[in-house]
Amino acid sequence: MQDGTRLKILESVMRAVKVGALMLDHEQRIVLWNDWIEQHAQRQVDWSCGLAFVDAFPQMTNGRTHAAIREALENNFPSVISQTLNKAPFPFYCSGTDLALDNRIQQAVEVIPIAVPGQQRHCLIQIIDVSKTVMREKLLRRCRC
Numbered sequence: 001m002q003d004g005t006r007l008k009i010l011e012s013v014m015r016a017v018k019v020g021a022l023m024l025d026h027e028q029r030i031v032l033w034n035d036w037i038e039q040h041a042q043r044q045v046d047w048s049c050g051l052a053f054v055d056a057f058p059q060m061t062n063g064r065t066h067a068a069i070r071e072a073l074e075n076n077f078p079s080v081i082s083q084t085l086n087k088a089p090f091p092f093y094c095s096g097t098d099l100a101l102d103n104r105i106q107q108a109v110e111v112i113p114i115a116v117p118g119q120q121r122h123c124l125i126q127i128i129d130v131s132k133t134v135m136r137e138k139l140l141r142r143c144r145c
Contacts, residue, residue: 020127026120028053040092068111072123081109
């Protein structure tokens with residue numbers, strides 16, 4: 001398969017997946033921001049590319065996710081951010097109404113170091129909306145009584 005075809009397929013996959021994908025370079029600058037994040041961050045991809053992580057998400061500076069990013073980039077160490085302890089680390093919302101109420105989607109976050117040929121290490125941050133799962137679990141706990 002030709003590289004151009006592979007790239008088109010990859011771009012299509014990144015647009016289609018229902019998972020947030022955020023890639024940072026070795027200096028913690030955003031190099032990839034997929035459609036899922038664009039929708040839930042309510043910011044265009046053009047706004048984010050090249051921006052430092054701490055500039056895009058200043059409220060997350062020195063938090064658990066930021067520490068996991070440093071570990072991935074500096075020590076090649078992957079991390080899963082506990083959803084129990086960090087219900088909604090990223091300011092991601094389902095709608096403008098949720099944004100106005102600061103009602104963030106609940107998230108499962110994984111930070112993965114990525115080797116990029118000919119470049120310093122990058123990291124991929126995967127974000128999954130677990131709001132419905134959490135709501136179902138709460139309902140199940142209530143029904144057990």
